[in-house]
Amino acid sequence: MTELAFQDYYPDYSSHCYGCGRLNEYGHHIKSYWDGDEAVCHFKPQPYHTAIPGYVYGGLIASLIDCHGTGTAAAAAYRQEGRTMDSQPPLRFLTGTLHVEYLRPTPIDTILEVRARVKEIKGRKVVISEELVAEGQVCARGEVVAIQVPDDLIVSLARPSQQG
Numbered sequence: 001m002t003e004l005a006f007q008d009y010y011p012d013y014s015s016h017c018y019g020c021g022r023l024n025e026y027g028h029h030i031k032s033y034w035d036g037d038e039a040v041c042h043f044k045p046q047p048y049h050t051a052i053p054g055y056v057y058g059g060l061i062a063s064l065i066d067c068h069g070t071g072t073a074a075a076a077a078y079r080q081e082g083r084t085m086d087s088q089p090p091l092r093f094l095t096g097t098l099h100v101e102y103l104r105p106t107p108i109d110t111i112l113e114v115r116a117r118v119k120e121i122k123g124r125k126v127v128i129s130e131e132l133v134a135e136g137q138v139c140a141r142g143e144v145v146a147i148q149v150p151d152d153l154i155v156s157l158a159r160p161s162q163q164g
């Protein structure tokens with residue numbers, strides 16, 4: 001795929017998240033893309049993501065829903081403003097609330113697909129609803145209320161640290 005993922009546009013100073021940060025060597029490195037009005041991400045669990053043999057640990061599911069949701073919120077905000085994701089100032093979102101419903105055990109030996117839809121954009125808040133699907137079955141549903149990072153925090157993160 002030649003298209004950049006939402007997370008590929010994050011500035012280096014905000015690319016360390018365990019779920020979606022491209023600069024976190026131990027993280028999941030999830031990648032989210034538009035698919036029409038939905039955002040989609042695919043993830044292949046590893047054996048160390050096990051809850052019980054053959055099934056995914058619930059924390060991984062929550063992490064995928066969380067990071068895919070905040071990435072989708074950022075992409076939706078850019079879309080609403082008619083801006084490209086590489087335009088300045090950067091729009092970044094953090095989790096205000098995360099709700100996950102586990103509907104059935106999620107098999108580990110398959111590609112997981114997370115699909116997100118924008119429910120609401122209101123000011124600095126974006127509400128995202130999501131489904132995590134494995135082998136054609138909806139295994140979890142989630143909702144993320146994402147809050148835009150305040151401009152003063154973006155400015156302070158962008159400054160080189162003053163190590164002494």
